[in-house]
Structures are given as structure tokens and as C-alpha cells.
Amino acid sequence: MITTHHKKLYEGKAKILYSTEAADVLLSVFKDDATAFNAQKRGTIQGKGAMNCTISSHLFQQLETAGIPTHFIEQLSETEMHVKAVSIIPIEVVIRNLAAGSLCKQTGLELGTLISPPLVELYYKNDELGDPLLTLDRLLLMKLATSEQVAQLAAMALKINDILTSFFQECGITLVDFKLEFGLDHNQQLILADEISPDTCRLWNQSETDPSRRVMDKDRFRNDLGEIESAYQQVMQRVLAHSL
Structure with missing residues (x-):
């Protein structure tokens, strides 16, 4: 519960x-707000x-x-x-196991x-610039991270992909692709941050073959497929049923 002891530090999408x-x-509070296409589309x-x-x-966990x-x-x-x-x-x-979204449009x-x-892609987290895809040389030029940190990011992301792919498989869900964010703690240790959810993952229901009906993630909002809440609800129920 938010009290006078809590000072707002940052509000994202x-x-x-x-x-x-x-x-x-920190206290992280999740919102019902939904955005797509770099916040050009907004909703709840x-x-x-x-x-x-x-x-x-x-x-x-x-x-x-x-x-x-x-x-x-x-x-x-x-x-x-x-x-x-x-x-x-x-x-x-971004880790990609199957081609979807911008990868299909661009290739x-x-x-x-x-x-x-799996394909590992690095994007500059900057809404004003449209979160552009980075080359390693550009990333180092901009001093966003060291080459050692980039290697660590990629290795951790691939390990996370292995774990999540297996977990979602048990849930009857295909992990198509997903976005991760990392940060440095007070010991300068690289740790996973942000969230892992249908907002940040493309998830397909393995019991559905129809390209629209199988979607269980924010693509339902992006592409006006409807039944958004029920798709998120189904992901949550399956995750809870298969969690430790």
C-alpha cells in the first residue's frame, strides 16, 4: 500500500x-495501462x-x-x-526463438x-529514438555497456531463454520471443530486472493452430484481436499451476 513513506521515483508505461x-x-506497482508501437497506441x-x-x-522465482x-x-x-x-x-x-513481429517485417x-x-538482439532503450536496433560497435561507441557486460548480457539471456522455454513448454505455451532488461545492483552485479509477462513475451497457445486464436500476449492489443484479458488470465493460471 502506498504511504507517505513512498516517494515516486519513476513512472513508465x-x-x-x-x-x-x-x-x-523499491516498491514496484504494476498498472493496467497498455501501449504499443512506441506508445503511439494507448489503452487499458x-x-x-x-x-x-x-x-x-x-x-x-x-x-x-x-x-x-x-x-x-x-x-x-x-x-x-x-x-x-x-x-x-x-x-x-530480445531473444527470438521463432520469427514474428518486426523481424518478419524487416527480413x-x-x-x-x-x-x-536463438537470435539475440540488442536495442537502445530510448522511446524518443524509437528503441533502435544496435550493432555492437554502436553500443560501445555510445558507452551503453562494456564489451564484457554485453557478453554477460547475451549469455544470461540465453540461459534465461532455456529455462523459460522449458517452463512454458510444460504450460502448453510456446515462447516465441521476449524482451529482457538488466541492471547493476549496489555490488555492481548484473541482475535481471523489469518484468516477464505477456507484455514482454510473445506466447502462443500450443493447443491452437489458428494464427489469431493462439496468441496469448500483448499482440492481442496491438493487432485488435480482442479477448485480451482472458488471454492474460489463461497465461497466469497456467504459470501458477506449474510453478514451484
Whole structure:
């Protein structure tokens, strides 16, 4: 619950971060707001904040158990979690297992084309510039991270992909692609931050073959497919049913 002890530090498209009485702990509050196409499309998904908070909490715990350090501390309520304070690296790491979205538009690859080994892409986290795709040389030129950190980011992302792909497989869901964000904690350790949810992952229902009906993620909002809340709800139910 937000009190006078909490000072708003940052408000993004999907979450608000507040300070707490502990300097190295933040309160992350998930919102129902929905955006797409770099916030050119805006709307609300009823109950999204609660569903994404719960899904993220359980997936972070799955990853922690598998040896991935994350910023997650505890879920406090349906929409709130305590997280470790980190300095976010302004790079979005995207892992692609199947061709979809911008990759299809930019390369002509057919939707659903298997990508093996998985493709690791790095994007500059900057809304004003449209989150552009980066080359390693550009990333180093901009001093967004060191070459060692980039290698660590890619290695951690691929390990996370292995863990999540197997987990979602147990849920009857295909992990098509997803976005990760990382930060440095007070010990300068690289840890996973942000969230893992239908907002940041493309997820396809394995029991559906229809290209529209199988979608269980924010593409339902992006592409006006309808039944958005029920898709998120189904992901949450499956994640809870298969969590530790």
C-alpha cells in the first residue's frame, strides 16, 4: 500500500517505482495501462497490472531457483512487489526463438519460422529514438555497456531463454520471443530486472493452430484481436499451476 513513506521515483508505461524506507529496496506497482508501437497506441487492459505482477513474481522465482539473479524480493499484493534497487542498463535484450513481429517485417521471414540457435538482439532503450536496433560497435561507441557486460548480457539471456522455454513448454505455451532488461545492483552485479509477462513475451497457445486464436500476449492489443484479458488470465493460471 502506498504511504507517505513512498516517494515516486519513476513512472513508465507499465509500472511505477517508489522509494521505501530501505535505500536498496523499491516498491514496484504494476498498472493496467497498455501501449504499443512506441506508445503511439494507448489503452487499458482490465486487471493487467495484477496479472502481470503475479506472473512476473512466479517467473522470477523460477529463475532464481535455477540460478539467475533477479531484482525480485517479494510480492506484496496483487499489483505490488518489492524489488532491489538497480541502475538499469539502457539496453533491451530480445531473444527470438521463432520469427514474428518486426523481424518478419524487416527480413521477410515467414511468421513462425524456427530460429536455431536463438537470435539475440540488442536495442537502445530510448522511446524518443524509437528503441533502435544496435550493432555492437554502436553500443560501445555510445558507452551503453562494456564489451564484457554485453557478453554477460547475451549469455544470461540465453540461459534465461532455456529455462523459460522449458517452463512454458510444460504450460502448453510456446515462447516465441521476449524482451529482457538488466541492471547493476549496489555490488555492481548484473541482475535481471523489469518484468516477464505477456507484455514482454510473445506466447502462443500450443493447443491452437489458428494464427489469431493462439496468441496469448500483448499482440492481442496491438493487432485488435480482442479477448485480451482472458488471454492474460489463461497465461497466469497456467504459470501458477506449474510453478514451484
